[in-house]
Amino acid sequence: MLDKLSEIEKTALESLAHVRDETSLESWRVAHLGRSSPLMTWFSDLGDLSKDERPSAGQAANRVKSSLESAMQQRQIEIKSAVLARSLEEEKLDVTLPGRSIQRGRLHPSTQQLRRVLSILADMGFQVYLSPEVETDEMNFQLLNFPPHHPAREMQDSLYLEAAGRGENPILLRTHTSPGQIRAMREFAATNPTQPPPIRIALPGMCFRHEQITARTEIQFNQVEGLVVGEHITFADLKGTLTDFAHRMFGQQARTRFRASYFPFTEPSAEMDMECFVCGGKGCPVCKQSGWLEILGCGMVHPLVLQNGGYDPRRYTGYAWGMGPERQLMLRYKIEDIRYFWGNDVRFLEQF
Amino acid sequence: MKLPIGWLKDFIKIDGLSVEDIARMLTLAGLEVEEIIYAGLPLPKSKVAATDSESKHEFKTSGIGWDKDKIVVGEIYSVDPHPNADRLVLCDLFDGIQQHVVLTGAPNLFEYKGRGKLAKSIKVAYAREAATLYDGHAQGRQLMTLRRTKIRGVESYSMACSEKELGISDEHEGIILLDADAPVGTPLADYMGDAVLDIAILPNMARCASVLGVARELAALTGRKLIQPRIQLKTSGSPVKESVTIKVNEPELNPRFVLGFIRDVEIKPSPYQVQRRLKLAGMRPINCIVDASNYAMLELGQPLHAFDYDVLTDRAGRSVQIKISTRRARAGEQLTTLDGVSRKFNESHVLVCDSKGPLSIAGIMGGAVSEVYDASNKNLDVVNPEDTQMHTEDNQQVIDPKSRQGKASQRIRSTSNVLLEGAAWNFINIRRTAKEHNLPSEASFRFSRGVHPAMAEVGVRRGLQLMAEWSGGKVAPGLVDEYPLKPKNPTVQVSPTDVKRLLGIDLKVGEIARLLSRLEFKCVLTKSAVRVTAPDHRMDIGEGLVGLADVLEEVARVYGYDRIPETRMADKLPPQIGNPIFEWEEHLRDILVAVGFQEVVGYRLTSIERERRVLSPGSRQDPDYAVIANPTTPERSVLRRSLTASVLEALEKNINFRETISLFEIGPIFEPVKNKPPVERSMLAMVLSGRREHTSWDVKDLPWLDFFDLKGRIELILSALRFTPISYADIDTAGFLHPGKSAEVKVGGKTVAVFGEVHPLVKAAYDLSEAPVMAAEFDLQALRSIPSVYGIEPVPDFPAIYEDIALILDESIPASTVESLILEGGGGSVTHARLFDVYQGEQIGLGKKSLAYSLTYQAADRTLTDAEAADIRNAIVKKLEQAVGARLRS
């Protein structure tokens, strides 16, 4: 009797070994665990056995049944994973086909650079001050200590507007954001004329020069100026602040140097150079072989400018500086044609 | 300014300092060295070994060093013909060690050919075999090494050098003929090796536009002693004052006028060393008289002008005493200047005149008639010092000597008696005059930046000294010196407190005085301050507070900017007011970028023609503009009035590069105000054109972006700005937009923008593709004035019921009306109504349309039942039926 049972089990397991897919597995189930399978027949034949034999025979049959069932389950898992493996194999993409793009928006590189600059300055307590792009000669030059016909004016050739009857005070496109210094000082001073508050502002904006539009020269460019006025502001503070700024802007390892220069609206005036980040100071075409890059012009606010702004130069001192975001970008990205900036070619703009 | 180091050594000992050390110190002190050009002195090691990657370069460097072993002073005893070539000669040369036969084709040796042993040997720059030189025949400057060769059967291994070969100038016509006292056999580098610093002179450093000026700076910076020029004149004959008088009519314009007189000069070339220095400094040697005035100017900074005395006596009717005067020109007065140009003047110009009329334009250029004349030079009239043109960045004009051939001077005799002028002029007047007549020169460069009147006398004396030395002339005793307006050198009081307050450093009274006296300020010490008086060569020091700032700058410069510490500000923080307008605009930029727009920045300057395409397509009704009086190009001649024109130009430029383009610009437009600055209005302009999505290898034939694509983006932007309620309406005057496909945007009833498809005429005016173009224009001042609405809708806790309904109604009824009726009819239970289909067709009848909505029913406090939902729907349908005659589509 029991021999027959182990024969049934053996035959079923041998047959299961040949099963390769879900369909044949189902056939196998019908054949070996189905109602008319030998095993089930065997169960139904149990009744023919004696009362003593029945429990042990029943137990044996149940063992075979669960053995076959678990073998089937095992087989089912194997078949499923084989099927999955086959389909994973078959569903391989050409991953080198191009991805589908969406429209991405970007800020103009000058805006991006302006933001970098202004966010560092904001950390240092400088608030943004905006002023008009078209100014009078008085605001753009005279109040900043550029008298009419002064040689320093040649450094800043201007674009004038047609306007009659204005004598020595024509209208021009501002050549720098510095008229904003006068406007800001006057605005601040007006809040408390006897004791004007301290000032710490950044003046960003578009400026203009009478230039041909070439790879090297442009008629418009952005500038960011900084202005600090207070009762205890020194040239040493100027050096410290601008060196801090350079470290934030160009990295903590950036080396700076200050050399004497001339601007009518500051005195002493200086030029801040930074060790060339292209060649590390060894000399290259970007730094014109000098190892240094001119980053900004700066100086202590000229006493006449303070006075014109409503700040008593005997009591207040201050410093100011100016720099060009486009120039910084040109240095950083080795851009050799300044016309890219207002050319608005997306093939340029999308690289930022 | 080009400054030869060799010349600098006349005024300061530079032992122990390299050329680069000097250049660095000057650069840091405000005399920026833009380039170092070596002409004999050894180049710094790092420049020689270009492979040494560790070497630190500091300056743009060019030029050549002369090998001391291979390039020496040689001496030629005879010049013999070449056996096989007429145009070559063989020189018998001694180089201090041995005799050589040197082959050359230099034309300036031909006159000695075949004369046998020369009575006076000729000193030359001799290069031995294997010397490295510039190739004299090559274009530009190319190095070559001398090698043994045979030229027409004669062996050659060395040469007598031209200036080009040694890097002194570009001249290769003849070889250098050194002065007779050149020491034979001495390395040429030791005898005349040099290096030239090309220095940018800033407007406040005009006093340094001279060798002495730079030497004085260097002396101050190094603490070395300045070797002051000592001018002692040997005089003879009758004093100057018997030959000439001066009258100054406008002391404000001409504070001082000095004349010296030298008799019996011989017009001949200057010594070679003088010529070399002039060339290195960028000036052309002419003859010893002209060279002397140029040399004195380069050395001391005082321009001089030489007159032919005999011409003036002729003009004065052989009168012994010449009457010189300076005055404003009379309107229409004329003078032919020595460049051969007849020039007309007005009353703003100042002239130097004699009794007969104008002789020169004060401080700028002399007249042809009285210039120093060299009768032996047939082709080239002598050039006066004031007219020798210089190359600087701001002036390009150079007088071509050839163009001056055969001009005005009809004189037979060379100049033999010279009146030498040294004057002081008003720098602003000189600047204007030089600009008006387009006459930039070495003289006007200096005068237009200010030369101290004290220098006039020193300059004339130095000029006379050099003329006497080089021309053999005899200096007349004394000077005629008219000095009607003596400047008072300003005196300023500086205290340690001032220094601390402005510079942040602690200096004692004595230290301040020491620093300033190095620059020749006269210092008087008191207990708490120094009283300093500016020296006689400075025009840049002011009075009072300005003077104090001027002096403190000098303290800082001489002390050294690099020694001033770097500190963090200890001052109190200003009031924190931020900049809401700026911050708002930046926020708007971020929103635009987030909805996929690329920012562009166009020119503020444009042309009326460019903008006409947007502002008045097909007509010429242009608005008024703020017009540039001096445009650099007609393309950029007015301030823009349309920001849309700017973004459309950007679209036009990129139309072929991308299939979808969405651009925006934020910036001002300018509304003109007569004779006043224009009003600047901040605008936002957007354009959108191309495919709705990017095509890819399996997604093709996508639809064009249209009105509703732009509208969808505008909705996103306005919701990001938290604006509500927003409405859209037709516009009456569409302007640059298609009248049927455009709308205005209102927030709370206030119009903030117009947008839509651009008008076909506008589109046709640009070079665009078939894709329709959408554009929007926002007035940012209007937009900014709208308050954002803060607060949120709570996220519902209970499930919603979704239902779709389709309505048939008259096609004239706007969708927005239907939507508001749905929301109204739903009485607060409809939280969302999304239009998902619009249909028109025969099925529903002519003049009708079907709008299908997906509705969301929701209660905040419970789950709605199906029965409640049915009630809501019925209420909506009823409302729509009553209000616009809509019926449910079954």
Ligand SMILES: [Zn+2]
């Ligand atoms: Zn570099």
